[in-house]
Amino acid sequence: xxxxxxxxxxxxxxxxxxxxxxxxxxxxxxxxxxxxxxAVS
Amino acid sequence: MRDFIIEPWFRATRxxxxxxxxxxxxxxxxxxxxxxxxDAMMNLGLFETVKDVLEQEGVSLSDVMENEPDAALGNGxxxxxxxxxxxxxxxxxxxxxxxxxxYEHGLFRQKFESGRQVEHPEDWLNQPHPWEFERPEARYTIxxxxxxxxxxxxxxxxxxxxxxxxxxxxxxxxxxANTCYAYGAHIRPSCLIWSVSIQAIxxxxxxxxx
Numbered sequence: 001x002x003x004x005x006x007x008x009x010x011x012x013x014x015x016x017x018x019x020x021x022x023x024x025x026x027x028x029x030x031x032x033x034x035x036x037x038x039a040v041s
Numbered sequence: 042m043r044d045f046i047i048e049p050w051f052r053a054t055r056x057x058x059x060x061x062x063x064x065x066x067x068x069x070x071x072x073x074x075x076x077x078x079x080d081a082m083m084n085l086g087l088f089e090t091v092k093d094v095l096e097q098e099g100v101s102l103s104d105v106m107e108n109e110p111d112a113a114l115g116n117g118x119x120x121x122x123x124x125x126x127x128x129x130x131x132x133x134x135x136x137x138x139x140x141x142x143x144y145e146h147g148l149f150r151q152k153f154e155s156g157r158q159v160e161h162p163e164d165w166l167n168q169p170h171p172w173e174f175e176r177p178e179a180r181y182t183i184x185x186x187x188x189x190x191x192x193x194x195x196x197x198x199x200x201x202x203x204x205x206x207x208x209x210x211x212x213x214x215x216x217x218a219n220t221c222y223a224y225g226a227h228i229r230p231s232c233l234i235w236s237v238s239i240q241a242i243x244x245x246x247x248x249x250x251x
Contacts, residue, residue: 012087012090016094
């Protein structure tokens with residue numbers, strides 16, 4: 001299945017968390033508003 | 042969100058070129074795109090889902106959206122209208138391209154100190170802009186200044202590079218995304234060094250009053 005078609009809350013949570021971790025190098029505990037914004041964007 | 046825009050963006054570009062139909066080219070000195078995150082979530086129908094996901098993480102979506110700097114690419118009506126046209130054309134599946142300028146310090150922050158206006162530099166590009174794709178291969182030399190000789194030929198004395206930044210503009214329900222090409226100005230390093238060298242070796246002209 002194309003992951004881009006999965007718009008469920010669980011899939012979005014996973015993608016946001018992955019961006020936060022692997023793109024921005026932050027974990028949830030230390031993420032700033034900027035980090036969350038970039039992860040969601 | 043950007044990942045979800047890429048697919049309709051690519052699809053729209055492919056369809057446009059395959060159809061070889063007419064396209065709209067919208068040239069404007071301003072594209073007041075504003076804050077994109079909220080707009081993208083609404084158009085993709087993901088606003089409530091993202092809000093719920095972030096709430097479960099203890100993060101407020103409104104705070105996250107407030108954190109996004111307003112892209113200082115326009116002042117008001119003209120730029121806002123241009124962006125609205127692009128977005129509307131995306132919603133209507135009308136192939137369109139916006140061409141504008143990626144201002145780095147196009148605006149200033151207005152403050153009042155002791156009753157007087159004080160201008161502070163606009164620094165929205167001090168942090169990465171996640172909605173743009175830099176295209177270093179799309180670079181054009183822009184000449185300016187210089188003089189015009191007796192044969193009306195222009196001899197520019199300076200040049201800058203114009204480099205393209207692509208921004209997808211997604212329409213309602215994310216079916217189609219048009220492109221806004223914003224060109225940023227970059228100085229040529231050799232031009233800067235040459236300018237410094239010339240100033241270093243050229244004696245100052247005599248003062249006109251002496």
